Amino acid sequence: MLTPDIHEQNLQELFSYPSGEFRLVGKTELGNIYTSDELINKFITGVESSSRANSLTGILHLIKKKKVNVGYLNDNIFKYFTFRFLGDFRNRHIAGFFDIQSKKIYLLMDNNINYIGFASDDSMAKLLLHEILHMSAVLNPTEFYSTFRNELYSWYSNFYDLIFTFDRDKIGTPDFAKTFNSFLNILIREEVSTDNRPATTKMISQDLKPFLYKYTTLGEVTFNSRWNLFMNYVVNFMDNSEIIANNKEMYNPIFVAFYGAYERVFGNSTTDSFCGQEIIVPSEIICISSELTTFRKREEKYSKVISNI
Numbered sequence: 001m002l003t004p005d006i007h008e009q010n011l012q013e014l015f016s017y018p019s020g021e022f023r024l025v026g027k028t029e030l031g032n033i034y035t036s037d038e039l040i041n042k043f044i045t046g047v048e049s050s051s052r053a054n055s056l057t058g059i060l061h062l063i064k065k066k067k068v069n070v071g072y073l074n075d076n077i078f079k080y081f082t083f084r085f086l087g088d089f090r091n092r093h094i095a096g097f098f099d100i101q102s103k104k105i106y107l108l109m110d111n112n113i114n115y116i117g118f119a120s121d122d123s124m125a126k127l128l129l130h131e132i133l134h135m136s137a138v139l140n141p142t143e144f145y146s147t148f149r150n151e152l153y154s155w156y157s158n159f160y161d162l163i164f165t166f167d168r169d170k171i172g173t174p175d176f177a178k179t180f181n182s183f184l185n186i187l188i189r190e191e192v193s194t195d196n197r198p199a200t201t202k203m204i205s206q207d208l209k210p211f212l213y214k215y216t217t218l219g220e221v222t223f224n225s226r227w228n229l230f231m232n233y234v235v236n237f238m239d240n241s242e243i244i245a246n247n248k249e250m251y252n253p254i255f256v257a258f259y260g261a262y263e264r265v266f267g268n269s270t271t272d273s274f275c276g277q278e279i280i281v282p283s284e285i286i287c288i289s290s291e292l293t294t295f296r297k298r299e300e301k302y303s304k305v306i307s308n309i
Contacts, residue, residue: 025069026106028099033106035071043070043107043124050125055290055302059128062105062309068132070107070124096127098134105131129302130287136305137283141192144305148286151265151298153184155278155285158264162257163226164216171215179211187282204280205231230254237276244276267294 022034044063047056062068096107107127112119137144145152157171157180170176186207209227216223233254236243244251258278266289278284289295290302 022072025066025071026099026102026104028102028106030094030108031073033069033071033073033108035069039070039109046119046121047125047128050121052122052125052129052290052295055129055295055299056125056132056306057303058307059132062132066104067135067309068105068107068128070109073108073110096131098131098138100138103135103139105135107131126291129290132306132309133287133290133302134283136309137191137286139309140305141188143308144283144286145188147301147305151289152188152282152285153181154265155261156180156184156187156282159257159261159278160212162260163230163253164212164223165218166215167217176215183208183211184282187280191281191283204234226253234279237279241276262288262292266292266297 022036024032025035026033040063044060047053047059050056059068093111094108095111096105098105105128107124109119112124112127133144157166160166161171212227213223218226229251233244233251248255258276275284275288278288289298295302
C-alpha cells in the first residue's frame with residue numbers, strides 16, 4: 001500500500017475528474033470503486049509513455065482481466081471534494097493497494113490527482129509497479145523469490161551489519177551464508193504462508209539473536225543494548241507504529257540501517273526509501289527498489305515476474 005507523493009516533480013499529463021459515466025469495478029474494505037473506459041484508456045496511455053514502461057510490458061492483459069483496476073472511491077465531483085477535505089484521514093492517504101482477498105490491484109485516482117485533476121504519468125506507473133510486484137510475490141512466490149534472491153540476501157545482511165557490525169573475516173564464510181540463507185528462507189516462508197506476525201517475532205527473537213551475536217564485533221553490553229532497541233522497534237512496529245513515529249530520535253540507529261541497506265545494495269537512498277515492514281516482509285524490499293532512481297538496472301527482472309502473473 002502506497003501513499004501519494006504530492007510533490008511529484010514529473011510533468012503532469014493524465015487529466016481526470018470523477019464525472020461522466022462510471023461503473024462499479026470493485027468492492028473493497030475502503031468502499032466501492034468506480035471506473036470508466038475513458039479513465040482506463042488515459043491510464044494505459046500514461047503508463048506506456050512513462051519511465052517505467054519497460055518494466056511494465058504486458059500490463060494490458062492484466063487490465064483486461066481486471067487484475068489491475070484504476071478508479072475512484074467517489075463517483076461524482078461533489079463527493080470527491082467532500083472526501084478530499086472531510087474524508088477519513090487514512091483513506092485520503094492511500095494511493096493504491098493490492099487486495100489480498102480478491103487478488104486484485106486498485107489504484108485510487110481520488111488520492112493521485114491534484115485539485116485541478118492532474119496526475120503524473122511517472123507517479124502512477126511507479127505506484128502500479130510497486131503494487132504489481134506485491135501481487136507477483138503472492139501469486140508466484142517461487143519465481144519471485146528465486147528471481148530476487150541475491151538482492152534480498154544482500155539487503156538483509158547489510159541491514160543487520162549496519163546495526164550489529166559484523167566481523168568482516170567471518171561474513172564471507174560458508175557457515176555464515178548457510179545460516180543466513182536459512183533465516184531468509186524462514187522470513188519468506190512466513191510471508192508466503194500466513195500473516196502470522198507473532199510467530200515471526202518469536203522466530204526473530206529466538207533464532208536471529210544467537211546468529212547475530214556469533215558474528216558481531218560488538219561487546220556484550222553494546223550488542224544487548226542494540227538488540228533490545230531492535231526488538232523494541234519490531235514489536236512496536238507490529239503493535240503500535242505511532243510509538244515509533246513519536247520517538248524517531250530513539251530509533252535513529254534502525255532508520256540509519258534501513259537507509260544504508262538500500263544505499264549499499266541498490267545505490268540509492270532517499271528520505272522515503274523504506275516503510276519499516278521490510279524486517280518481516282521481504283517482498284517490500286523489492287517493491288521499494290522499483291521506486292528508486294536506479295530501478296532501470298532491474299527492469300528485466302521486474303518485467304519477467306510480471307509477465308507470468
